[in-house]
Amino acid sequence: MTLYAYDDQQRSLSAIWGTGTGHRLAPVAAVPESTKDRDALRLAEALTTLSGALWRTYTHPPEAAGSLEENSEGWRRAQTQAVLPKVPEILENPNLPDGGTMVVSYDPVEESAHHVGRALHAISDDKLSDAVIREVRTELDAIERAGLGDLTGRAAHAVTLTRAGASPAQIAAADELLRTGPLGDPALFTDLDPAASAVAAAHWLQAAADVTAKASGIAPTAIVRDADNIEALPYRTPTIVLELMQEGLSPYDAVTHLLAEAMAVAEGYVYDVEELQVRFAELDELADRYPDLPASLLAEVRLTTLDPTRPALDLLEDLLTGIRACWLIYSESADLDIPDTEDEAYAEELDEQVHTAFLEAVRKEAQKTADRLH
Known part of the structure; x- marks a missing residue:
């Protein structure tokens, strides 16, 4: 998965991921001066968790589970894969507390995306939100290309992973x-x-x-x-x-x-x-x-x-x-x-x-x- 780190000196958020020849680093966004360190760290942690859930859809494809029957492991993986296109929208409109209660999803990708969305909501900065959503789209594109056998760019991260299958x-x-x-x-x-x-x-x-x-x-x-x-x-x-x-x-x-x-x-x-x-x-x-x-x-x-x-x-x-x-x-x-x-x-x-x-x-x-x- 991609690791996200917050630099409290430069007040910046960066992405770090492994490849077959070492680790790469890319800037994600500047963090506003008004943002508390703990909120920036919470965002970095939520992004890392989301990346882990996203890349698991690559390493654990539905067809590798054996059965796609309802409520089987393969079926659950297929349900998770179906959530991927919805992730950017979830980041923009996450589930928020309402009268002391909050809707929580059982799906790991969906709930991880809601965590990132809530972290962005707490910081409430449009430029940061737009940059994070672009970053997550980059991750989604890399995972899609890796699944098709194209390991260029960010998708080169797949070289470091074990997949229950091969293209x-x-x-x-x-x-x-x-x-x-x-x-x-x-x-x-x-x-x-x-x-x-x-x-x-x-x-x-x-x-x-x-x-x-x-x-x-x-x-x-x-x-x-x-x-x-x-x-x-x-x-x-x-x-x-x-x-x-x-x-x-x-x-x-x-x-x-x-x-x-x-x-x-x-x-x-x-x-x-x-x-x-x-x-x-x-x-x-x-x-x-x-x-x-x-x-x-x-x-x-x-x-x-x-x-x-x-x-x-x-x-x-x-x-x-x-x-x-x-x-x-x-x-x-x-x-x-x-x-x-x-x-x-x-x-x-x-x-x-x-x-x-x-x-x-x-x-x-x-x-x-x-x-x-x-």
Whole structure:
């Protein structure tokens, strides 16, 4: 979300938001000399809360909730999205106390907008109100464009967020970057929605695992784990993604499943109680077998595979590591009739040949199975 700050020295209100390459700051409005600091701070806090509610409509779209039936979570999200066009009007005409009572909305966006409107009403300055309404329109425009896959301008803030879904345009852009460099590209983190980048990376991980399986004889789902014997790396998440895709899930469904799990945990919920019960049952069985280890075994239990504070970025990092793990196995297993040599320059040239062969094979496999992304 965008953070709003009040500078009591300059008497100004500013907006601060994150992007893939750092934070940006923009002035919003001058605060009148007659305005009390506490009122200006209350306005900044209300704007920050509103921004959080607005951006949640991007990270938690209705279709990601599964059901749109009346009174379902998806239905409630759709109701919230329907409020977005009304926000500027609410800022101008907020619910105010009337005879000791006041109408309060259950919708987070609507009620947050009323809070901003009441803060503006308390300050009662037309120039400030007009500037704040323009600022909120900028936020609304950024969220709309981000949902369509356009992450330019203020919408670049979406790069720092985890969305329970991904736009086809962003997935296609990430896929093209990986085609250019299958081992990863910094722009996947700085310019694109990380969830979309993770979907494309899952597709390329599967292609790399399949190529490496042919060269090594190791099952695709075991390759990343085996690479941990060559170089310590986070193999758990890439392996889970490969297993999910082996079960028939698409890269999109595998990625969004893990993201949904982490996003639920971040909000204090358990995503899949039955799956967690299975994990505990397995640990109980191991604890019975090895009575001296139950404490250490229980310490291994995680409510989610990903870091719930940054799940999409965490997943993307691990998937790209998984592709590199495939390269480690491939480089040791590929039968390219390359002789041993003590000539260092020649050895480097041979290594480059193996590397090129791996990249070309992965590109070919990813192209052959490109329908996985659609």
